[in-house]
Amino acid sequence: MAPGGLFWWIAAGVLVALELMSGTFYLLMIALGCVAAAFARIAGAGADLQFVVAALVALAAVVLLRRSRFGRRKREQASRNPDVNLDIGQTVNVPAWQERKARANYRGAAWDVELAAGEPEDAQVYEIRELRGSCLVVVASRQPKARANAT
Known part of the structure; x- marks a missing residue:
């Protein structure tokens, strides 16, 4: 018994709804396979061909x-990712260096700083x-007249 055309449309709708909650595009691609199978059903294809069409299109x-x-996201380490940290x-004032290391006030606390x-x-x-633990790894600010976040 061939699946009804409504089956494919409902499956596509459910997958699109799940896609909206997940935030990826993969379920949407599978939903496209369901839509293609629905069109194969309308064209008169049997159940086996409908499933093959759905699988191949997906x-x-x-x-x-x-x-x-969209499928290749650049993965950044959390210690360098501004979306995570x-x-x-942010900027910080570093008054003096000793062998490329220093202590500086940042956000109301003294931090280890490494150049x-x-x-x-x-x-x-x-x-x-x-950020490496409690150590700030810094580069020279390239912003003109940058204001340091010393508080």
Whole structure:
């Protein structure tokens, strides 16, 4: 017995609703397979061909998604990701360096500060690029007249 055309449309609708909750595009690609199977049903295809169409279209859509810019997310380490750590990109005043390390006040507390490789020690104002435990890894601020977050 061939699945009714309504089955494919309901399946596509459920997958789209789940997609809206998940935030990825993969369920949407599978929903496209269900829509293709619904059209195959309208064209008079049997149940076996409907499932084959659904699977092939969904598979092709997933493969195309994986190869697109939406399927390849750049994974950043949490210690460097400003979406995870709001301190990334903030500025800090560093009055003096000792062997590329220092102590500086940031957000009302004294922090260990380490200068990133290749950065000058004479900038005074630095931008936080990474957090390693309680150590701020900084680079010279490239913003003109940057205001340090010293409080």
